Amino acid sequence: MITQTEVRSISHNAVWKQNPTVVQILGMCPTLAMTTTLVNGTSLGLATALVMACSGGCVALLRSFVPNELRNPVFILIIAAAVTILDLAMNAYLHALYNVLGIFIPLIVTNCIVLARSEAFASKNGVAQSTLDGFMMGIGGTVVLAVLGGLREIIGKGTLFSGVDLVFGAAAKSWVLHLVPADLNYQFLFVVLPPGAFIGLGFLVAGKAALDRRADAARRRAEEAAAGGSEVQAA
């Protein structure tokens, strides 16, 4: 079925190496539009992850029956079916959140990353691998959306977890953290509006690149040290 190493390498690839949002820069429209708060960003990310897991699994299941020439329309139909199920389910069980995310739930169909993974991964790999890849890609996107949404919420409104009651019901209203006292009426509109999303995403992309570069340098230094050590031993 699927081995431990496969799980690890697929997850690492999806969440970090090929992260859909900060490496492939796919699905920018929901990323920029829905990351006004931590809750919005995370919810949309998780919804996308669910759709990607379903569509990845289905595409992999049907891949031997789908003629190569017709694969794109078929994949899109599968994705659209998964999105419709999710759309109806969220409308039924998370209606308040559904109203906030609005058009961006049905628009998951048009998110490039969903079709891209069906095409690049699910149409060539097994069901378990494809489901995992789709889900982990979604999680990779969710992490970025959550960080971006959280940052924009903290800087833009001075709160964290606002709107959490949309997910967990009215009782959760008291969970909202006010980092800036609520009566100050703090708002940094520039961060709440789209420019904040663009600049924030830019910082995240740069941050990921910087971390990678640092890790690379560290690995190279370690290799050099190891090589130097073995030379000394040989001498």
Place this chain on the structure above:
Amino acid sequence: MLKVAAALIPGIATYTYFFGVGVLVQIGLATVAALATEAFCLRLRNYPIKPFVTDGSAIVTAWLMALSFPPLAPWWMITLAAIMSIALAKHMYGGLGQNTFNPAMVGFAIMIVSFPAQMSHWAAPLGLAPQSLDAAAQLQWIFTGHLPAGLNFDAVASATPLDTVKTQLMQHTNMLTILHEKLFGGIGGIGTEWITAAYLLGGLYLLQQKLIPWIVPVTFLAVLGGMAGIFWLVDPQHYTSPLFHWFSGAAMLGAFFIVTDPVTSPTTPLGRMIFAGLIGLLTYLIRVFGGYPDGVAFAVLILNLAAPFIDQYTQPSVFGHKNRKKAGAKA
């Protein structure tokens, strides 16, 4: 750059005379914040700090931004704007000479988008308000947000001339009635007309020193005045005269100090003319039909985006080569 700063001094002096020491406080805060951010960014990027900090470019940015701020804005706003303009608009794009957008205008635009209420809190110029703040009270207001007992901010505040025209027109007041309010002087607003005249003086000094190309301010003011003139001649009940547009808001400051920025404008003379003309046009449209009282900052930022495009289409043909237009016609 020091000459540019020197050319701003008459404007600063007049501004301070009419609006009090708040102006100087804003300039001081902006300068300190801009220089500190500049040094920090240079250090982060492993550049030598001293030559770049002392080249005066950050100071000019800070002064231009402070001059477009309301004199009694709280201290953190101008500080934040200066940090944003230097770090975000200048160093993030690669430092002096590489920035796409005019840093001073970026700082101003971020603040007016984020805090529209605070950014429209202007104090009344000298002699207009029933009560005016002395230097100590101004400092207290800027740094702590408290006024001396028995005063509230509305008693010392007043809308800017451009703002007044805009809001009064929306209430269908006749232009002649509006201009008879005591806020307005002979040409623009009381005080502000003298301040803009002082910027004009500084600008003429820059022209005399050949630091800026004359075509830029002339085109900008001509288009702004031309647009205003057409509308004014057709319907003087609802539109103000070209002179009013020239001598209010940031028109003069923009014409000589902002539109002329060599880094963020096109390089060819024709390109600069198109650039300045379009900024004049947009400034007028934003002022009269847009949501903000003044449009210089947004017009400049939009045209900054277009500068590389303008450059591409205004390349002069290389000496010795065939004129490209003629060659194109033949083909």
